[in-house]
Amino acid sequence: GVIGAALWLGVWATLANKGLVDPKISRKIVHCGSGPLFLLTWPFFSASPSAGIVAALVPAINGLRLIRAARGLVRAAGGIRATLRSIGVEVQTRTLSRADGVKVDMDEPEDPLVKALARTGKADEVVQGPLLYTIVLLLGTISWFS
Numbered sequence: 001g002v003i004g005a006a007l008w009l010g011v012w013a014t015l016a017n018k019g020l021v022d023p024k025i026s027r028k029i030v031h032c033g034s035g036p037l038f039l040l041t042w043p044f045f046s047a048s049p050s051a052g053i054v055a056a057l058v059p060a061i062n063g064l065r066l067i068r069a070a071r072g073l074v075r076a077a078g079g080i081r082a083t084l085r086s087i088g089v090e091v092q093t094r095t096l097s098r099a100d101g102v103k104v105d106m107d108e109p110e111d112p113l114v115k116a117l118a119r120t121g122k123a124d125e126v127v128q129g130p131l132l133y134t135i136v137l138l139l140g141t142i143s144w145f146s
Helices: 002-017 023-044 051-070 080-086 112-117 123-127 129-144
Strands: 095-097 103-105
Touching: 002 023, 002 051, 002 112, 023 051, 023 112, 023 129, 051 112, 051 123, 051 129, 112 123, 123 129
Parallel strands: none
Antiparallel strands: 095 103
16 A cells, blocks of 8 residues: 555656656646545455554555655755755855756755645645645545445
């Protein structure tokens, strides 16, 4: 379940980040497909009473991933400049050259999860709609898993 969820999100995040799929379309596919795909995995869990709790770990872990992304714990989700600003360092330049020579936009979110799920690319968006959807999946699993 957790691996499947990570793969589902990873595929669409990668396609959106590489410009192969419009991020709006990617976000809609992730939102529309995540719940039904998760429900399809329920028969693979055992019939034991604790299976519902194990199944509920899937949306719980995804919720934690969203919270980590929103807080910038995965990468500099609000952009490198925003991360530096949050610790009191002001940077005037917009781009930064990495050691491999690649130019990095200091204001662009780096977290692929944020890029795939947030409409504007702002990290705090993933703890709005996407997190609420994940909470609904979590509560539904706890309530109706059998």
